[in-house]
Amino acid sequence: MNKPLVFIVGIASLATTGVIGTLGHAQGTYTPTYYVDVQPILEKNCVTCHVAGGIAPFALDNPQDAVQWATRIAEVTKSESMPPWPPARDSQPFYNERRLGTASKAVLEDWAKAGAPLGTAPRK
Template identity: 35%
Template sequence: MALLAAAALSINAHAAPERVGDFTLIDDTGKAHQLSKYAFNKAVVIVSQASGCSMNQENIARYKQLRTNWDHRGVSFLMLNSSVDDERADIRAEEAVWNYDFPIMDDDAQLVANALGVTQAGQVVVVDPVRMNILYRGPMPGQWARAPLGQTLEAIVADGADSRQMDTVTVDMEEAEGCALDFPVADQYVAEAPDYETEIAPILIERCVGCHVEGGIGPFAMNSHMMIQGWSPMIREVIMTNRMPPMQVDPAVKSFKNSGNIPTEERQKLIHWINAGSPRD
């Protein structure tokens, strides 16, 4: 009974599912993955990964078994590397040694990890790519079929399943060797949001205002804080999906003079400022 009570305390279900916005990331092979493009599936399983994480390495067979059991039932599988210590080359090297055989998305700005609530490598997140609801966040258990992970997958693939009627199940997990993730930028901006006048406005002027002016080709003019604040959810979405600015090229592959890429530091400032409510002061 004591063990059952302890297990119950380690699992938290929310009254309504948490949500995540759409995003696009490039994987270790250079392929782009946009969450909404997986809407032909009933669920997407995302495994947080980091080079040297013992939990990832020990669970490789379980990941592949899970995929074998579920990929024909409308579930896709991805990995997410959000480690500040890993470059694209490190991700490729880890894959070459351990043969995860999963696309490993490179979350260099850590913005997707923040949105998914990922706190460490080895964590598994289940998302409904249609409703953008987070249904499970927790470990990869040994007996996954009878654990909350398997129960969540069974529930979402069932006939007539509606993730809006499901809860986000969060299961506590212990940290394993090499699996810790640090989020220095997020911690910095939680303590103090970026300043609009000195940090945000200069980025918008440099990257966006050339098109977003009165009579310009942008659909709205960035001519006031109120206007930017009102459009901030859309701004966040187009940045997270790499739709804006246009003409972005994966910097790990090629770069050119007039590329529309926004530097990682600027993307982080913009998204964390919007997440803080787009404050004026």
């Protein structure tokens, strides 16, 4: 076999193994917390409506309420019934649309599965 080709195949194999191993390790060891991971997602995408006195049926603007609804948050964001904007994937893009990306949905799901830990509150 050609030496440069063997070298390239060897490097590619090592790189792929390292990346795959790192991804699996990272997914297995990190637990999202409310204060670090979840609160920013909720503030950006949910609490416009989900506040006390808002148009949504319950609030998500404080840790206690978010923890209470953690499993449901994970379910409705995974199914894409929330956030409810825009109405369909093939609709025109909206200014300030609140579509969650795959990473945000995974954070919410992992957080709920871990028992919705709060983590350490930021200093005031």
